[in-house]
Amino acid sequence: MKLPNEVHALLRRRFDNRHREWFNAPDTGEDWPLTIPLGVPTEQAAKTRLDAALAWVRAWQTWRGAGMLQWTERQWRTLGTQRVPESLRLGGVRDVAAWLDEVERWDRARGRQAGMVRRWPVLTGRLGRFFDVLADYADPDFERLIATLDWLERHPDSGLYLRQLPIAGLDTKWIEARKGVLADMLCHITNRADIPGDFHALCGLRRPPVRLRMRVLDPALRARVGGLGDLTVPVNELDQLDLAPRHVVIVENLQTGLAFGDLPGTVLFMALGYGVDLLARVSWVRGAHSFYWGDIDTHGFAILSLLRAQLPAVRSLFMNESTLLAHRALWASEPTQHAAHELPHLDPVEQALYHILKQHVLGSAVRLEQERISWDIAWPALNDALAKVD
Structure with missing residues (x-):
């Protein structure tokens, strides 16, 4: 025995699920007219739940709304002839919308x-x-x-x-x-x-220029750009800067980039995400020793692979299994992993760690964000890594 509020709930679900389809071809197709059986009970069921059956009939007797209510008579041996609501017939979407105040x-x-x-x-x-x-x-x-x-x-x-x-x-x-x-x-x-x-x-519109945020970490290089140390520059204008750094460091996290102190001959780029490949357009970047430090997760390695496709000699920093295992207490879970099973521009060690992450060997979607690595550990190790290529 469906009451009007139960029909309302049924129509709400159906409207939410189907209204876009109905909108494309309203009131046509197999859905219309829409007939909703109201669940006429047997005589035994009506006798067993007599109060509920009477309330059900009264609810439909006083109902006023869209659609056509079909009534039927039942000849019951004990209860006699009873006129009960059998079904509701809705001719089109607008009838459904009327039920829902839509x-x-x-x-x-x-x-x-x-x-x-x-x-x-x-x-x-x-x-x-x-x-x-x-x-x-x-x-x-x-x-x-x-x-x-x-x-x-x-x-x-x-x-x-x-x-x-x-x-x-x-x-x-x-x-x-x-x-x-x-x-x-x-x-x-x-x-x-x-x-x-x-x-x-x-x-057919012009794109706004892509801007990259960089820090010039060498005082001598800063002197070449008017003493400025933190710049946001359109990528197509970077070549115009009078810079020839020995090292270019790319970090994923903005706060990590802001934490860097002075480093001889070094320019830093930060928070580029998957835009890292834009750096290959800059001649003085291509001429420098490049380093990438991203999160230890599948997207971090995907960004590294993308960057290395344009700058094949780029070295990764801290993106290794020993760093990951040393920070087990700081692991998080990557919300959505990168889709690729293989990344074409990782070295064998990086590829092996990527497979470990993809196959959940150490846990479900393990990740270590770069900012979780203690600065007391990262800063000296980073200085050593840059010094080794001088």
């Missing part, structure tokens, strides 16, 4: 969908994944979305920065927060599914 959202999304399909017929049957956007954007935001898509479609190779787009009410914060929606919709509109992850290429 009609306003559904109608708003459908109206906006119709307008977009008239403007871009290619979007027919493709907007279900954007239901929340169409249902919930405030009118100014939705109008701005349409104006932006329209302009980008008509100017596929503008070469402008985001800040330069001549669209009323548009600002970079607004567009930055909606890059994913804009890119996905524009992929469909322009049939550019080949580059869905490259927002700037898809929109």
